[in-house]
Each structure stands twice: as C-alpha cells, then as structure tokens.
Amino acid sequence: MAADPLVDVHVHLYPDARSGQQAKDRYVIWEYGDDPGIEFSASTGDLTDLMALYRQAGFDRAIVVHLFDTALAQAEAMTRLAFSGAPGAGRPDLGPAPAGPAAAPCALRPAVPAGPAAAEAMRAAAEAMRASNRWVAAVARANPLIEVLISIDPTIASPDEMVAHLAELAGAGVRGVKLHPVSQVFSPADPRLFPIYDLCCDAGLVVLSHSGPGHRGGASAMPAEFAPVLRQWPRLRLVLAHLGGASWPETAELADSFPQVVFDLSEIIEWAGAPNAPSAAELAGLIRHVGADRVMLGSDFPWYDPARTADRVAGLPGLGPAERAAILGGTATRFFGLEVAA
Numbered sequence: 568m569a570a571d572p573l574v575d576v577h578v579h580l581y582p583d584a585r586s587g588q589q590a591k592d593r594y595v596i597w598e599y600g601d602d603p604g605i606e607f608s609a610s611t612g613d614l615t616d617l618m619a620l621y622r623q624a625g626f627d628r629a630i631v632v633h634l635f636d637t638a639l640a641q642a643e644a645m646t647r648l649a650f651s652g653a654p655g656a657g658r659p660d661l662g663p664a665p666a667g668p669a670a671a672p673c674a675l676r677p678a679v680p681a682g683p684a685a686a687e688a689m690r691a692a693a694e695a696m697r698a699s700n701r702w703v704a705a706v707a708r709a710n711p712l713i714e715v716l717i718s719i720d721p722t723i724a725s726p727d728e729m730v731a732h733l734a735e736l737a738g739a740g741v742r743g744v745k746l747h748p749v750s751q752v753f754s755p756a757d758p759r760l761f762p763i764y765d766l767c768c769d770a771g772l773v774v775l776s777h778s779g780p781g782h783r784g785g786a787s788a789m790p791a792e793f794a795p796v797l798r799q800w801p802r803l804r805l806v807l808a809h810l811g812g813a814s815w816p817e818t819a820e821l822a823d824s825f826p827q828v829v830f831d832l833s834e835i836i837e838w839a840g841a842p843n844a845p846s847a848a849e850l851a852g853l854i855r856h857v858g859a860d861r862v863m864l865g866s867d868f869p870w871y872d873p874a875r876t877a878d879r880v881a882g883l884p885g886l887g888p889a890e891r892a893a894i895l896g897g898t899a900t901r902f903f904g905l906e907v908a909a
C-alpha cells in the first residue's frame with residue numbers, strides 16, 4: 568500500500584544562513600501571549616537545511632510561502648542613498664535593523680517618510696522584491712520537492728506592476744501569492760489587491776495569507792476581514808494561515824459562511840496552550856468543526872521543525888486516521904493538485 572502523502576504548505580526559504588537568521592531575529596511572535604516553552608528550530612532555513620530536513624522526514628512536497636521583508640529593504644535602500652549623498656535620505660524613520668528578537672515586532676513597520684529619497688527607496692524595495700521572487704521561483708523549478716507562492720506587497724508596487732510580475736512568474740511555474748497584511752501593513756480587502764485577486768481567480772492561482780490580530784493598533788488580518796474578499800471572489804482559492812492565529816475564535820464562523828476557504832495550522836499548533844491560543848483539545852475541535860478536508864499541515868519552517876509539527880498533528884486528541892491523513896497531506900495534495908508518487 569502506498570504511504571499517505573506528507574505535504575508542508577507553510578515553509579520559508581532564505582538564500583543563505585545569514586539572511587535566514589536575520590529573518591528569524593526580526594520576526595517576533597507576540598500574539599499568543601507568554602511563551603509556554605516553545606521548541607523553536609535551530610535551522611536557518613537555507614536550501615541545504617530545507618532539502619536535508621524534508622527528505623529525511625519523508626515529505627513529498629514543501630510549499631514555500633515567500634515573505635519579502637519590505638521594511639528591511641526600504642531601510643537598506645535609504646542607507647545606500649544616504650551614503651550616496653541623496654537629499655533627504657537617511658535611515659532613522661524606517662527603523663534600523665534590530666539587534667535581537669525583541670527589537671522589531673514584524674507588525675511595527677514604521678511610517679515611510681515622504682520625499683524623493685523615500686520614493687526612490689520604495690522603487691528599490693519593489694525591485695528587490697521582484698528579484699527575491701525570481702530567485703525563489705528558480706529554486707522551485709530546479710527542485711521537484713519545492714513549490715512556491717511569491718511575495719506580493721501592494722504598498723511598494725502598483726497593481727499593474729504586481730499583476731505583470733505575477734503573470735511572468737506564474738508562466739514560470741509559481742503556484743500563487745503569499746500575503747502578510749500584518750507585517751507589510753495593508754488590509755486583506757485593500758483595493759490595490761483587487762487586480763491580483765482577479766488574476767488568481769482567472770488563472771487558478773492560490774492566495775495564502777497570514778491571519779491574525781494586529782499589533783498595538785497596527786494592520787490586522789482577522790478572519791472576518793477576509794469575508795468581503797470571499798464574497799467578491801467566490802472562486803478565489805484562499806488559504807488562511809495559522810487558522811486565524813490569536814483570532815482563532817472567529818475562524819469557525821468564517822469557515823461556516825464560506826465553504827471554499829481552507830486553512831493551514833502552522834504556528835498555532837506549536838503555541839497550543841498559550842494564553843491567546845487554543846488548547847490542543849480546542850484546536851482539534853476547531854479542525855473537526857472546519858473539516859480535516861479543509862485544513863493542511865504547515866510548519867512555518869525554519870521557525871519550527873516540520874517533522875515535529877507532523878508529530879504534533881498525529882498527537883492531536885480525538886482525530887481519526889482519515890482526518891490525520893487529510894491534514895498531513897491529503898488535503899494539500901487535492902487543493903494544490905500535486906502529483907505525489909504513489
């Protein structure tokens with residue numbers, strides 16, 4: 568008998584160990600409350616680490632949901648401009664690269680100052696985002712284990728630019744887009760995204776978005792905020808990451824109202840038992856309410872270890888073997904139309 572497929576739909580990949588470690592240091596996870604003793608992965612998320620870990624654990628596919636750090640790219644561009652003597656250039660308002668994990672919650676992206684230098688920094692950041700997406704798309708083309716959703720940020724590129732870029736890379740095999748409304752600071756229903764939703768519907772591309780509350784009044788991505796999008800694009804293949812995160816009590820209602828939306832359980836499964844997270848029993852209850860055929864394994868590698876996340880799924884109380892198999896890979900195989908070896 569063939570083994571059930573094993574698919575991780577929430578993976579991050581970095582060009583090298585330094586940039587992977589930098590991403591982990593900059594991304595502070597605050598929404599679940601006090602850390603109840605989370606086991607973080609020591610991996611830095613480069614390609615060597617990813618391939619070794621996923622092969623060893625027997626994964627059929629790792630779906631990279633690429634996240635471009637817009638704030639960092641803008642800050643770096645402003646610094647370059649300051650050194651080149653551009654008027655109005657400087658870095659302080661964009662936030663310096665933080666020294667450690669506590670320094671820069673992802674949701675605290677500072678306001679971008681107006682002026683020609685800031686506009687130039689934004690253009691540079693948009694170009695860096697496109698280059699980063701082209702890099703990760705090329706990695707996926709060269710590695711059958713990997714599929715990619717590219718990073719799209721409507722705050723730095725125009726709708727026309729984003730559509731052209733996505734169309735280019737969809738032609739080169741990317742499966743859709745990853746959105747992070749909280750760290751990139753926009754609403755899921757931002758009209759600048761409408762042409763992207765149109766293209767994804769027309770081309771059958773997937774939209775996977777971070778979901779969860781905002782930080783200290785910053786942009787949020789609560790489940791209910793996706794309702795207008797699902798109403799306007801009923802055929803959109805939308806995945807909400809983290810099952811709503813710390814706004815998980817809203818998730819069942821959205822799932823009931825929109826049977827087409829699916830979810831990944833990344834991060835929330837690691838934080839089960841934290842003050843603003845469900846207990847393991849509550850998480851299993853939510854998954855059963857939504858339906859295991861709408862929930863997919865996600866590890867958020869390299870923050871967490873994919874094999875251990877798969878073990879956690881297997882350990883959720885009250886799930887039957889068919890439900891576990893669906894979450895571990897059956898749902899993702901069907902949703903993404905993956906061909907996995909029998």
Ligand SMILES: [Zn+2]
Pocket residue numbers: 577579632867
């Ligand atoms: Zn993630």
